[in-house]
Amino acid sequence: MADDYGGILGAFPYAFRRSDSWLFRSYVLVAGLATLLLSLICVLAVVVVFGQTAGARGGSFTLSRSFIALLGLLAVLPVVGPVLLAARTRRRDSADGGAGPSRNYEPLLAVGGYLFLLSLYLGLVASMPETFTLDGETISRPEPSGLFAPVVAALYALPAAASPLIPTTAAALILAIHRWRR
Template structure:
């Protein structure tokens, strides 16, 4: 444990040093940067939300501020989970599945993709640049046609898959 880490911040360099695969090490860098970027966006959105509701009395408007923060945690948390789980595995010397690091990195990248799909599904009509074109036009048309509430499905499904995969591989 002398080689271990102290706290959450130290887990990232520790996971980068001790990861079993280059794919996982790539995920540590990319996943951390994406989580920091999205965390910054959600922090700025909280500031904007406070500015928009500053003159209003408490009640449901303060709830909307809190909701933005909770959504930010639900987006950034699963991006950091694979790194933290693998760091914990190596620090404690746990004997998990031999490809655990690589598989957890793959689930992290899949969660990033699910966030992107959710963002595409939830884009309002007024912000779309016109009808989709190119090779992905049929897929984009399908995603745009879905109701906005269905944007919750990809990240929620992937979050459940991440938890199930971790559970199965750590037994």
């Protein structure tokens, strides 16, 4: 098929071209940039861990290297998920001669994707310890202030172990939108 796409890289221009929703098209662009940024951060984190554990052999050091790569994958998959789901749905519907996805499928996927990106930030805020050491200096997290002070205070009140639930819930929302509105 001439209008088909070949893998994850081809799904982005395909989904952008085939979508009728400007909101979804904007998400395709933002998701592409966010994916590049998250991938770069992950690669740099793995390089730093390799540098810090270069002389070590196996064991927990190998596990920490793998864990960083796994976290990066878990952050990137829900970002590209809406784009891949929409592209796959469009391709299948055009191959079957169908009418396409429901009218609000792609805008809802875009909202879910934007919520996931926001949830990554909120999860990071929730996971910030009260004090931490950076380059030998003890630093305290900033006090909540401004318009979003109540939200930040609520995020600070969450146990750090619960912070992954924020992006996990947003990722589950993307899957629920796909199943519900497809």
